[in-house]
Amino acid sequence: MNDFQGTGSKLGNPNRGRFKYQKVVEYIKNEIVQGSLSYGEKLPSIRGLSQLLCVSKNSIIKAYDMLEALDVIYSVPRSGYRVKELIIEEVANLPQPKEVDLLSISKEVLKYSTLRHSMPAGSAHPSSELPAVRQLYAEIGRHSRRQTHTPSYYQLPPGDDNLLKQLYKITQQQGINVKPADIVVTNGAQQAISLALRAITEPGDIVAIETPCYFGLLLMLESLGLKILEIPCDTHNGMDVSALERALKQWPVKAVLVTPNFSNPTGSLMPLAQRKLLLSVCGNTPIIEDDVFGELTFSGSLPSLKMLDKYNTVIYVSSLSKTLDSRLRVGWVISAQYQTCISKRLISESMGGHNLIQSAVADFLVSGKYKQHLKCARKQYQENLHVFCTRLRQALDHHPLLNGCYQLTHPQGSFLCWLTLPVRVCAYRVYEDALQHGISILPGRLFATNHQFEHCIRFSLANFHDTMPWRKAITELAAIIVKQLK
Numbered sequence: 001m002n003d004f005q006g007t008g009s010k011l012g013n014p015n016r017g018r019f020k021y022q023k024v025v026e027y028i029k030n031e032i033v034q035g036s037l038s039y040g041e042k043l044p045s046i047r048g049l050s051q052l053l054c055v056s057k058n059s060i061i062k063a064y065d066m067l068e069a070l071d072v073i074y075s076v077p078r079s080g081y082r083v084k085e086l087i088i089e090e091v092a093n094l095p096q097p098k099e100v101d102l103l104s105i106s107k108e109v110l111k112y113s114t115l116r117h118s119m120p121a122g123s124a125h126p127s128s129e130l131p132a133v134r135q136l137y138a139e140i141g142r143h144s145r146r147q148t149h150t151p152s153y154y155q156l157p158p159g160d161d162n163l164l165k166q167l168y169k170i171t172q173q174q175g176i177n178v179k180p181a182d183i184v185v186t187n188g189a190q191q192a193i194s195l196a197l198r199a200i201t202e203p204g205d206i207v208a209i210e211t212p213c214y215f216g217l218l219l220m221l222e223s224l225g226l227k228i229l230e231i232p233c234d235t236h237n238g239m240d241v242s243a244l245e246r247a248l249k250q251w252p253v254k255a256v257l258v259t260p261n262f263s264n265p266t267g268s269l270m271p272l273a274q275r276k277l278l279l280s281v282c283g284n285t286p287i288i289e290d291d292v293f294g295e296l297t298f299s300g301s302l303p304s305l306k307m308l309d310k311y312n313t314v315i316y317v318s319s320l321s322k323t324l325d326s327r328l329r330v331g332w333v334i335s336a337q338y339q340t341c342i343s344k345r346l347i348s349e350s351m352g353g354h355n356l357i358q359s360a361v362a363d364f365l366v367s368g369k370y371k372q373h374l375k376c377a378r379k380q381y382q383e384n385l386h387v388f389c390t391r392l393r394q395a396l397d398h399h400p401l402l403n404g405c406y407q408l409t410h411p412q413g414s415f416l417c418w419l420t421l422p423v424r425v426c427a428y429r430v431y432e433d434a435l436q437h438g439i440s441i442l443p444g445r446l447f448a449t450n451h452q453f454e455h456c457i458r459f460s461l462a463n464f465h466d467t468m469p470w471r472k473a474i475t476e477l478a479a480i481i482v483k484q485l486k
Helices: 020-033 046-053 057-069 103-110 131-147 161-173 188-200 215-223 241-250 272-282 339-350 355-366 369-397 427-435 468-483
Strands: 073-076 080-083 183-186 206-211 227-234 253-258 287-290 314-319 331-334 416-420 456-460
Touching: 020 046, 020 057, 046 057, 057 073, 057 080, 131 355, 131 369, 161 183, 161 355, 183 188, 183 339, 188 215, 188 253, 188 287, 188 314, 188 331, 188 339, 206 215, 206 241, 215 227, 227 241, 241 253, 241 272, 253 272, 272 287, 355 369, 369 416, 369 468, 427 456, 427 468
Parallel strands: 206 227, 206 253, 253 287, 287 314
Antiparallel strands: 073 080, 183 331, 314 331, 416 456
């Protein structure tokens, strides 16, 4: 039932009893799972199902609209609705590995704007208003003044000794049993993943990724000349491991790139049993685990893939870009097997890292302020998500054409959430119209290559404030969306 959780509900009553249209959604889904409704088969008429389930025709209409928005059914003019064939049901229906071409649209969407948005929910940067960020930059200032009196030098891999000790402590606290020599400091997680991919792949190789997927990773795969195999994901539980298993049997996949903890853009959290199954299914196929949001959990953490890894196939990547400040560009990669290769590439590309930033961040971590910062960040981001999702549901439910016809995720960590709208809504047009009203969001087409998320929107809420400008912007955004349904 995961695909149907987190749907629109009456605002102010999140714990209220389930709506009747949700009963209809559950009924149709159960009929499909049990085989009573086959793919391509016509659904019961609105009148017939209304009588069968003793609910109103409006409830049936809402349920069918929701199922269509979630890409479970499709409408046929003058013929009603039919069950849509799921691409994960047969190996042959998995998308072909393909090259990526997202550079042009990404540059257009991500170009820096000097305008102040009334609703800056586009870029996924952490809050710069938390006290520890100011303390961090004060530390950087002290190190900057200190280094003016010392000779310049390159910070060669694996990185600043003091920083490596602190990162080792962080990994130990997370239950990851590695040696300090297995850690290499990089210029952010993006570079760490790039280095890992180049250590295990060649141009033209196939890499399996979750879809929707962070567009920065798609761009990276494009730049490396790699082909991607998009594996369907549940917005709550992450990558469909059974679909991945079938893909591994069909294609010569050289690596699997996955974010078990609060994936970008949906915020999905892979359950423990699914993590163990993923490791079993992949066997000797290397897994790159992107864990940049892992420490922003609201209610306890699950073991990482690296922690569960018994055969040393997982390359673990993390950074401070989402937990502390994205301008630091301090990331790290853990892989005993590929550590030497990664270090060589790091030296050849950039002669290592930034000694000023690494030494300053090391002293900041030594101070113990990072732990307190994480507590504050988790609390703030959890509140931001709760209030924003409440406000957005209120605005969407105000419109009868949207009420109950969307899915809004409410992750258990990070500061991102994902909105799935009826399929006839073009999120890119919503994005363009919203910019004219000072509203910054990201359209779903950025997060895949097969155009399957054209009706989806990602929100970044690290800098959310429950103020009148934000409330007004949310109301305006709902009005912009509903225009496309009229």
